Structures are given as structure tokens and as C-alpha cells.
Amino acid sequence: MLLTEPRPSGSGGSRRLGGEIAADMIYPIVKFGDPVLDREAEDVHEFDTPELHKFLEDMFESMYAAKGVGLAAPQIGFSRKIAVIDVSNGENPGDKLVLINPQILKTEGKQEGEEGCLSIPGFREQVKRARRVTVRAKDALGKEFEMTGEDLLARAFLHETDHLYGRLYISHISALKRDLLKRKIKKLQRAGEWG
Secondary structure (H helix, E strand, O other): OEEOOOOOOOOOOEEEEOOEEEEOOOOOOOOOOOHHHOOEOEOOOOOOOHHHHHHHHHHHHHHHHOOEOEEEHHHHOOOEOEEEEOOOOOOOHHHOEEEEEEEEEEEEOOEEEEEEEOOOOOOEEEEEEOOEEEEEEEOOOOOEEEEEEEOHHHHHHHHHHHHHEOOOHHHHOOHHHHHHHHHHHHHHHHOOOOO
């Protein structure tokens, strides 16, 4: 999950679905060290099912509760190539994006900015990314589309797609910084403060 700023997760309320009241499902975020974050996720082959639509709604609810702008399925323990993005933080419904089986087609330019990830809470690093990114993906109905994003959206495309291939943003920082971060996390794990 690409964070706009570090904030704790919240809890869900309820919403009306097809005439029924359904509780929002806020999934817990899987943390660094869990093997699901280190492996390539599986492709999605079934589209436009009630289960997929419900799962996508739950992913958006989980993302909004955590104040993120993106969430990948492996971050909630599901090894599937599914990501949701909303760079408006829920303020503009037209900004909601579903990326299923995404592929990065083209990157242009350079930007550097601070990135955080709810799978690595409490840590943020300067990360160099492309400034303009074109992605090809499928939507919930299985329709293929291409989209180009710049700045924060470009960063979100790269960050979330990385998650689907077993990479975290820390793979884009220096080995020295990465090793230091991993040592700090191991210390937290030994103290029982991580997990």
C-alpha cells in the first residue's frame, strides 16, 4: 500500500448492498516478513463474479480505513494480481481504479519522493521512480485497458504493481539503507512489537 501519510487503520461501518445491510470488511494488513509479500501473486482468471466485486469493495474499504492511496491483494494475505488505487483518498469517486493482472508498459522521466507502506509501518524512505507510467490491466469485468499516470498516480502504479511481483519499495533504496531498515525490524520482531 502506498501511503500519503502515516496513519493508523480504522474500523468499518456498514453499507447497503443489493437491498441488504452488509458490514464493511476491513482486512488486517500483512507486515514485512510474511512470505506472501515475497512471491509473485497468481493471475486472476475469473471476472465479473459477486465474490470479486465484494472483494474489490472490501479492498477499497481497507485502503480508505488505512488512509492509503493504493492497496495490493498480497498486503491483505491474498496472493492474487489485484490492486486498487484512489489518489483522491475517497474524495473523487471517478479516481477509483481497479488493476487486475497489471503490466507496466512504459516509464518516462524521473521523480523522487518519500514513500511509505502499511506493510512496513513506521518507516519511510526517499524512492526514485518514473514520473510518467503507462499500465495495461483488466477491470472487474475483465475488460482490458491502458492508462497513463503522472506523479503520484505513476508512483502508485509502480508501487502496487511491485507488490504483485513480490517486491516492496525498499528494493528501490540503497543496500545499506535496506539492511539498516531490516535490522530495525528484526529488533522490533524480537521485542514482540512487530507482527
